[in-house]
Amino acid sequence: MNRTYSRLRTALAPLVAALVLAGCxxxxxxxxxxxxxxxxxxxxxxxxxxxxxxxxxxxxxxxxxxxxxxxxxxxxxxxxxxxxxxxxxxxxxxxxxxxxxxxxxRSLQVGLGAGAVRQTDAAANNRPKTVVSAGANLSYEVDLxxxxxxxxxxxxxxxxxxxxxxxxxxxxxxxxxxxxxLSLRALDTERALVRDTLLAYRNTLRLTEVRFKEGDVAELDVARVRTEVASTESEALALDRRRAELEHALAVLVGEVASSFRVTPxxxxxxxxxxxxxxxxxxxxxxxxxxxxxxxxxxxxxxxxxxxxxxxPTFSLTATGGYAAPEIQDLFKMSTRVWGVGALLSLPLFDGGxxxxxxxxxxxxxxxxxxxxxxxxxxxxxxxxxxxxxxxxxxxxxxxxxxxxxxxxxxxxxxxxxxxxxxxxxxxxxxxxxxxxxxxxxxxxxxxxxxxxxxxxxxxxxxxxxx
Structure with missing residues (x-):
């Protein structure tokens, strides 16, 4: 009795030590x-x-x-x-x-299996025989x-x-x-402002050209207004280009093809x-x-x-149950039942770091x-x-x-x-x-x-x- 207890204590010593250290x-x-x-x-x-x-x-x-x-x-x-x-x-x-x-x-693992093995039997002068099996396997790792x-x-x-x-x-x-x-809408308003100004400059240019032909103003006045018209046209086109870029960016954001996407000004x-x-x-x-x-x-x-x-260490519980017989027609008879239960304690010792x-x-x-x-x-x-x-x-x-x-x-x-x-x-x-x-x-x-x-x-x- 004492010998059995001593063996059991020796076998469980690593587990007890691991439990003590589990707080780490x-x-x-x-x-x-x-x-x-x-x-x-x-x-x-x-x-x-x-x-x-x-x-x-x-x-x-x-x-x-x-x-x-x-x-x-x-x-x-x-x-x-x-x-x-x-x-x-x-x-x-x-x-x-x-x-x-x-x-x-963390859950119980359950699986079904079946197989047929052709092997020799040492107890029968190594004569070959067939063993047919079917059963279930269960495993569960205890998360200690x-x-x-x-x-x-x-x-x-x-x-x-x-x-x-x-x-x-x-x-x-x-x-x-x-x-x-919002940047697009702000740009629409700015474009409208610039184009209204451009329209006013063009009207001024027409009036100045008429007055120039009549000799009321010098050519310098016409050149100045033409400069303003051209400069404002350039600014309007730059705003148009910027609006197109914003509209294309918006198309990508909403998941549409830029070629078919449009936000009406x-x-x-x-x-x-x-x-x-x-x-x-x-x-x-x-x-x-x-x-x-x-x-x-x-x-x-x-x-x-x-x-x-x-x-x-890891501690796992396993269980198997099913049938094994030399003939498939005898597979599910009560006399062919087999089962097994087990526990596996794995304690790593050396792994090279x-x-x-x-x-x-x-x-x-x-x-x-x-x-x-x-x-x-x-x-x-x-x-x-x-x-x-x-x-x-x-x-x-x-x-x-x-x-x-x-x-x-x-x-x-x-x-x-x-x-x-x-x-x-x-x-x-x-x-x-x-x-x-x-x-x-x-x-x-x-x-x-x-x-x-x-x-x-x-x-x-x-x-x-x-x-």
Whole structure:
């Protein structure tokens, strides 16, 4: 009895030692001081910053705040057909499939088998005989040290990261569509302004040519107006080229062929939403790219534990049951039943450093994921600060530009009156008209920049500011 107990104790010693050391196989911990400190508030906003953990969540149709049916249609079309979104969706499906396959390793494995073997029988003077068999095989690995559960958790976190990246891709595409469309509408307005000015210059040129033929003005006046007409025509054609490029870019975003895609030029009636102060307080909670980086880091943490668990033994339970007979007609008789149960304990001793290299690789992957997570947090705060400062400065610039447009318009009216009364030369009138056109175009560009910065801020906030 004592001898049997001693043998059993000796056999189980490695397992007991492994159980004692099992605590070492836990996931690696993250030092909170290694992450960027969350500021109490943004420089450009009075609202506090929430420090809650990020969550991948849909933020709804944020683009509808611009109240533009064409924009709504384009964004919804891009959400269905954009290739980048479809690639991200495919990668999410892959990650979920891998997570399912990894989790399946924790389940009971059942298989059926049948076979026929022709062999010699030593007990019967090595005469050949046939053995026919059929049965079921069962196996189950007992997850004593969390290796299987850790691998399953890591795969699930990978899938969560891919889901967040899908949301990030959707948000990026939506923002790109909105910014490209708004740039297109701003360009339509600028094109109309330049072409109206070109029409006025052409009318002036016809009148100047008539007066030149009648001897009222010199040829120099005609040359000056012709110069303005040609220069303005060149600017109009440059705007046409830029519009074609934007329209082609928009076609790619919505998943259509550029040759058959068209956005009809129209009035720029898109509303400009006002984002209230304090709303970017939940930037880390809402941004899907931050959530994806966090899930990737957590998956790397789990894989450190999986790599450490490779040092500990694996314990598997097996069972077989079925029938074996020399003749197929006797296969399923009660007398031919066979069965077996077993347990397998595998304890690795020497592998040339493979497991240690695996732990080092897992730790390196964690360091990379942690650095990427830190970078994503810094980029998130930087993006919000960029757009908030842009909106503040653009508002001041818009007010200053409005004064400039008003002054240049007044100067054109006065110059035209003085020119008609012969008090100034045509050169002064052309200078005033040129200055007014330049200031009006700059005002349009500032307005477009305000729209683009608003979209940029919405994207930086993770797709809106409503809770």
């Amino acid at each position: 196989a836990t996931s690696a911990s993250i030092d909170p001081s290694s992450l960027p400190a969350t500021p109490t508030a943004f420089k450009e906003s009075t609202g506090p910053i929430a420090s809650a953990a990020p969550e991948a969540q849909a933020q709804g149709p944020w683009w509808k705040v611009f109240s533009d049916p064409v924009l709504d249609q384009l964004v919804e079309q891009a959400s269905r057909n954009n290739n980048s979104v479809q690639v991200a969706a495919g990668r999410l499906a892959q990650a979920r499939a891998i997570a399912g396959a990894t989790d399946a390793n 040290f969390g290796k299987l559960s850790g691998a399953s958790d890591a795969a699930s976190l990978d899938a969560a990261s891919r889901e967040a990246l899908l949301r990030s891709t959707q948000l990026l595409v939506q923002a790109d569509v909105a910014q490209t469309y 129209g009035e720029w009636a898109t509303a400009l939403p006002v984002i209230p102060a304090g709303v970017p307080s939940t930037v880390l909670v809402r941004r899907p790219d931050v959530s994806a980086a966090q899930s990737t880091m957590q998956a790397a943490q789990a894989r450190v534990g999986v790599a450490k668990a490779a040092w500990f 493979r497991r240690e290299a695996g732990v080092q690789n897992a730790n390196a992957e964690l360091d990379i994921a942690l650095a990427n997570y830190r970078e994503q947090i810094l980029v998130a705060f930087k993006d919000v600060e960029d757009q908030l400062s842009a909106l503040r400065l653009l508002a001041d610039q818009s007010e200053a530009q409005s004064r400039s447009v008003a002054s240049s318009t007044r100067a054109t009216v006065l110059s035209d009156s003085r020119y008609r009364n012969g008090l100034v030369s045509q050169l002064e009138l052309l200078d005033a008209q040129r200055s007014e056109l330049r200031n009006r175009r700059q005002a349009l560009q500032v307005k477009a920049a305000q729209y683009l910065a608003t979209v940029g801020l919405i994207r930086a906030l993770g797709g809106g500011w409503m809770s």
